[in-house]
Amino acid sequence: MLVGVRWGPDGCSAVLLSDSRVLAAARAPGHGRTVLTRVLADVYGAHAAAVRHVTFVIGPALLAAVREPADGPGQGAGEGAARAVPVVAVRIAPWPARHPALARHPSAPIAGLVARSVTLPGGHDLLGRELATLDEARVGELADELAASGVRAVAVAACGSLAAPAHERTFGERLLAAVPGLRISLSHEFGGQDLAGREASAVLNAALADVAEEVLGACEAAAGRVVPRAQHGVARGDGGRTPLARARTLPVVAVGAAEAAALLGAARLAGLERCRVLLPGPDGALLGEVRSGVPLVPPADLALIGTALCPPMAWVDEVVQVKDARELAAVRRDAEQRTIAMVTAQGAAPGSARLVETTVVALPFSPAGTIRVHLRAVGEAAAPDAAPDGSGVGDERAAGRSGVGGQRAREAGEAPAARRAGEGRGARAAKGAPGGRRLRRSG
Amino acid sequence: MTAREVEPVRAIGADDVPTLWAGAQFYAPAFGDDGAEGLLEWVTALLAEHDTVPLVRADALPPDARCAALGLVGSGTALAELPPAGTSSPRPSAALSGGSASGSRPSSRSPPPSTP
Numbered sequence: 155m156l157v158g159v160r161w162g163p164d165g166c167s168a169v170l171l172s173d174s175r176v177l178a179a180a181r182a183p184g185h186g187r188t189v190l191t192r193v194l195a196d197v198y199g200a201h202a203a204a205v206r207h208v209t210f211v212i213g214p215a216l217l218a219a220v221r222e223p224a225d226g227p228g229q230g231a232g233e234g235a236a237r238a239v240p241v242v243a244v245r246i247a248p249w250p251a252r253h254p255a256l257a258r259h260p261s262a263p264i265a266g267l268v269a270r271s272v273t274l275p276g277g278h279d280l281l282g283r284e285l286a287t288l289d290e291a292r293v294g295e296l297a298d299e300l301a302a303s304g305v306r307a308v309a310v311a312a313c314g315s316l317a318a319p320a321h322e323r324t325f326g327e328r329l330l331a332a333v334p335g336l337r338i339s340l341s342h343e344f345g346g347q348d349l350a351g352r353e354a355s356a357v358l359n360a361a362l363a364d365v366a367e368e369v370l371g372a373c374e375a376a377a378g379r380v381v382p383r384a385q386h387g388v389a390r391g392d393g394g395r396t397p398l399a400r401a402r403t404l405p406v407v408a409v410g411a412a413e414a415a416a417l418l419g420a421a422r423l424a425g426l427e428r429c430r431v432l433l434p435g436p437d438g439a440l441l442g443e444v445r446s447g448v449p450l451v452p453p454a455d456l457a458l459i460g461t462a463l464c465p466p467m468a469w470v471d472e473v474v475q476v477k478d479a480r481e482l483a484a485v486r487r488d489a490e491q492r493t494i495a496m497v498t499a500q501g502a503a504p505g506s507a508r509l510v511e512t513t514v515v516a517l518p519f520s521p522a523g524t525i526r527v528h529l530r531a532v533g534e535a536a537a538p539d540a541a542p543d544g545s546g547v548g549d550e551r552a553a554g555r556s557g558v559g560g561q562r563a564r565e566a567g568e569a570p571a572a573r574r575a576g577e578g579r580g581a582r583a584a585k586g587a588p589g590g591r592r593l594r595r596s597g
Numbered sequence: 598m599t600a601r602e603v604e605p606v607r608a609i610g611a612d613d614v615p616t617l618w619a620g621a622q623f624y625a626p627a628f629g630d631d632g633a634e635g636l637l638e639w640v641t642a643l644l645a646e647h648d649t650v651p652l653v654r655a656d657a658l659p660p661d662a663r664c665a666a667l668g669l670v671g672s673g674t675a676l677a678e679l680p681p682a683g684t685s686s687p688r689p690s691a692a693l694s695g696g697s698a699s700g701s702r703p704s705s706r707s708p709p710p711s712t713p
Binding site for chain 1: 632634635637638639642643670671672673674675677678679680681682683684
């Protein structure tokens with residue numbers, strides 16, 4: 155049995171699924187540990203012992219915190235006082251922007267979270283070749299300056315960091331040495347082949363740390379009390395699920411999960427393995443695509459059904475340069491193996507992972523042999539006994555990144571949350587399986 | 598409404614960017630909206646800062662007017678990874694007008710728009 159739980163703007167709700175049937179649904183106004191415990195207890199009834207997985211949707215709570223002023227009431231966080239914290243955004247690029255519009259983040263909600271923007275010389279191209287040397291002296295000066303400023307959260311985004319994260323890591327380590335315990339988000343941890351997107355992910359991740367800690371703490375406490383033997387996971391913006399413990403360190407992956415889960419739930423209702431979905435909503439229609447088959451269930455809350463069904467998921471998106479077809483085949487095989495390993499790291503049962511999307515295309519206007527490889531894989535959730543605390547393991551350790559050469563942009567395995575962060579980009583949900591974008595109503 | 602009823606456009610400003618974007622989606626042979634948010638923000642900010650840009654019919658220009666159409670060719674993926682810093686486009690513009698990279702704006706010296 156599976157359970158989906160949503161921490162939404164109007165309260166908390168949950169559904170209990172067994173195979174293709176909704177066995178129970180519950181809803182309660184308010185937020186926090188007590189409300190979640192009540193909703194979970196209501197929906198479980200006599201089935202608690204049979205529940206294998208509990209998946210939470212916390213994206214709406216996180217986005218509510220983004221919309222609130224830093225000193226306003228914490229409606230999104232519920233029972234606590236956690237707020238989005240102001241972030242210092244450090245961009246590492248070969249040259250500084252000459253115009254303020256080029257220097258700040260183009261998404262207004264993201265820019266609103268940034269208290270200060272700084273550019274450091276450095277960065278790499280898509281294949282990991284250094285474009286400018288990282289100025290060690292300037293790195294040290296900035297780290298000391300930020301340490302003296304009392305900053306709490308820093309987001310670092312370097313050009314080409316998927317291919318070569320060294321500049322981000324060097325600055326992050328130097329900064330951490332200057333300010334032990336500082337929350338630092340490095341953009342290469344999130345994936346996405348565009349600097350603005352990764353920068354948004356890093357900013358959101360740093361800003362939402364306190365809010366996520368509070369919300370996830372309540373989720374963990376409620377689930378631990380009602381169904382301690384089940385695996386506890388968090389729905390991601392790309393339609394997958396991640397262990398709850400991992401969401402504590404990368405909360406941005408949960409942003410946009412409600413939309414992705416709604417697409418998944420709709421596909422389940424329609425009984426289609428691969429389909430496009432158009433869902434009406436108060437803010438416009440949600441358009442998306444689902445590529446993983448699901449059986450039919452009776453009508454109910456689509457997002458909650460989808461939340462319960464979110465599979466372990468991982469993806470790879472990288473740019474490589476190859477000499478011939480043989481080398482391309484080897485690159486693809488290597489990427490496939492890493493994607494499968496990453497799904498297992500996200501909690502998939504060994505042997506259950508499968509590729510659901512493979513795209514290998516030549517990069518236009520680039521040197522011959524420059525190829526972009528995009529893979530996505532899903533798996534069946536492992537039995538709770540395999541990871542009783544639902545903690546899972548990190549992608550990097552389990553996926554064995556060491557098999558990847560230096561001349562390529564590396565994978566992330568997490569949602570490119572920037573694409574859906576806040577209102578501007580946030581109107582578009584994740585692409586992929588499932589994924590979509592929100593269409594604005596005209597007229 | 599027919600085309601004859603539409604007033605001729607004599608200048609474009611920050612408020613026109615959404616309309617231009619919609620038209621580009623309609624007429625472009627290929628279109629992708631990755632990175633669109635940044636492009637729209639940058640263009641809007643520049644137009645807001647420099648006021649409107651006059652549109653001039655080619656036949657209204659003096660015969661000896663020097664004209665240039667500046668464009669960008671390259672990989673969208675690469676552009677998204679290394680966004681412009683605002684240093685590239687002034688160079689060819691300055692070279693054509695014989696000024697420095699940070700100096701003249703030839704378009705601002707165009708004659709006022711004529712009525713078609």
